[in-house]
Amino acid sequence: MSKYKIAIVDDEQDVRERLESMILKSPTAFELVGVFDNGIDAYEGITGKDIDLLITDIRIPYIDGIELSRKLKSSDPFIKIIIITGYDQFDYAKQAIELEVIGFISKPILQKELDKALQKAHDRISTDYNVSSVIQELSEFRKENLPVLVENDLCLLLQMDKPEASFIDKLKKEGVHLRFDHLCIGVFDFDIRDDKTDFDKLDLAFLTLKNQLEQAFKKYDFELFKRSQLFVLILKSLQPFSNVEILKFLDTEIKRIKRYLNLSMSVGISNPFTIEGSFKKHFRDARASLEQRRFLGSNQVFFCSDLAQKENLLILDRDAFKNLSYVIRYEGLKEIKKELDYLFEIAKDGVYHYTLTEVLNTIISNCEEPEKLIKDGINLNQIHLNLLEHKTKESVYNYFIELILAVKGVNQSLQTDVVGKNLDKILKYIETNFSDQNLNLEMASDQIGLSPSYISALLKNEKNTTFVKYVTQLRMEKAKELLKKQSLKIIEVAEMVGYYEPYYFSHCFKKYEGKSPKEFKKDES
Template identity: 25%
Template structure:
């Protein structure tokens, strides 16, 4: 579902736009409304909508200023501008920032809907066409997360899988992103590799930015991928016309859309959990997932016990865990277990980062000897455990890691929670945002603004007016001193220059 923010200084327009149109029918969620640019900026920095529909001319911080500020930080957020008659010069400036959707107020529901649909199509095509720019480590996290989920859900059997999904919500969006699930029925085992290769050829040509995950069981190939709400006629045509020389009977093809990954995984897992072996692929290579139910459950239990502050036997659990994986003879299954252990450890121990986990898994997957793998694994587990036990309780807090990063990089104009989640924590930004608010009691935007204003107040005391620009740079507003003045005045009731005078004992009147 695409997320949209509506911004207008007139309450009646905000409410009409948010309630009068059936946004759900367009697969759009209105995440909120804002009455001015400053309010909108804070919401955007906390919620990261896909689309912002904003009035272009508002008192104080205008829609044009909002556009410029957000586009400099997050160019992928799309804007639809609303404007009154005679304000086309603002639209011309907006077009310099790549905005192509401009609506003259008042405008009909049909024009608004058409504009939103056009923006959604642009977003979808851009995301599908962009080659993956994620690092090998991030791709490894996604592949490992899906593989682990399948592994653990198969081990559990029927039932609710929510508890299994929970640790992986740091890496994947289970709730808000729709997925497409495709079936190839009656696919003979000798044709599996050929089918995967042909799907890869299609992906490289038409959808280079989308990872595909494939499962094969009982002559049925299922593959799924993030949906971008486009027509998939090209994919459907391609799949129904597959030529598989080793296939004795024609395959049958079907595609179904799911509202989110959680619903899709619930469906898939409930249907594959009874098989002894399931084959998985995220490319051409195929991994067999064996239903070693008891071993998987023991690994999960011992890993959680090892990395739990409440456990009285954590060190003993670590030793049992190392002994258990040391008895696994199948190198394929051993790698699957290690993936589960490392990702669960990363979810419990913030001192062991997601990036370190991904890089370690890449090294493990390149090894071909169980003995060599265990020689690398056991010292790594002890090292992670040492970090976990040595860390102070507050060091285990995700919000403390975020705040420490902010303190160190406060002068960075491009600092945002999304940049921290993507480039430092290697986690899903929605997870980080909710975790930060739960641990601190405030949203990230409020924390960041408060810290910047507080630091600015300290620096402005005893300063001269000609230092305002340099102080703005020191607290992360160097590329927009006017915005710095807006934010500072909203927080303190005074402009930076007035605060300098006030702090020096001057008269503000």
């Protein structure tokens, strides 16, 4: 029997100790990994730890058990929750149902009642993990939901600047409706590719995603299909899209696939557009937004609006040159050489020089700022002239490799600049607004114009912290400065740094500094 992770929260020490003892005696296989006496410590201690089950009292300090459950569900939608309460209040029960709480146990807690609740939780968690039990069902689902004609036409749509009305009508007859006021494209790409790819798992990931879209994401119409090893999502709506809603759903689903199928994938989301817009351009933009993986990490949702993009980027239509463009931007030297080898292989005597010129154009077109390639006053025309100086195939090949590496260096430098500017914007916003008690990640996202996942990833990668921890650290350091001023009361300091509940401020300060505000103020006097 699998051993799943469990945490408990109760402000009464005897209840916590009794629960610990009873969990150890229970026949169900749970590993107790966290014991907390208040909601704030529980939230900070559990978030990001992939806890399978939380048992919490409703009446706990700072944030109650319902609010704690809501916060944890927001960051980990897979966590199961059991509520302990001695209170029989309808309002609590109603909120608990909305949070999909799987059970209640009342005080005083009995071993038999706890065992029953733990067994129910264990069965529910096991069902989530037991993907193999539904493989046959999903295999049948795949056969019924992969009409080849529709998939081919949707792939063709991604190559069109503006689809003709007759093609739109053709898709409509096939059951694909595109005449919506708002469209956007999402591209799902696996973060790791190798020669040992499990294609059955890829199919299962696709079907899991499609099933979840149909069952749980009903606000928008959609089309989901495969394009090589990419999954492509076209979202359709009569109302403007909400990036927050899209992020919340897609982030949950890629984490579901990673957790239960052990496949890591990221998603790039284009800017919204209408049917009059270019499907080709927005598909390209969605793929380009995935470039942020190199700086912000994998298994995330990236929005095109977060990525500074060059306009009028030339991408050649023929597949071989498209592939070269893609590997220049997103892959390493090994994949680049594969594409160059193929182009050199297919180049015939009659079109040899034309092919080399097209390769050179493709390389330059994928540089965000071609001017930065220039050295010693040589203009872009000189780069083309330099090609003529290379007389052998090997010499030309090495020239292309050198130029491609220079292009990737320029692009990476520019992207690093964008990351730095956005980080400065985030930090300045927090430093300006840390005294607002309502400050949170969603508020910052709305005001700064960057998605919540992008902000979180930047802080994690550049500062090795989270939004909440950075705000708390800033508030605590500012509080220390203010507490040194003997004329200010502790309650005044609390309000000045964003805490309108002085007891909560004292709890946070003591946890951060190791002493209470009163003790700190006395030591500094």
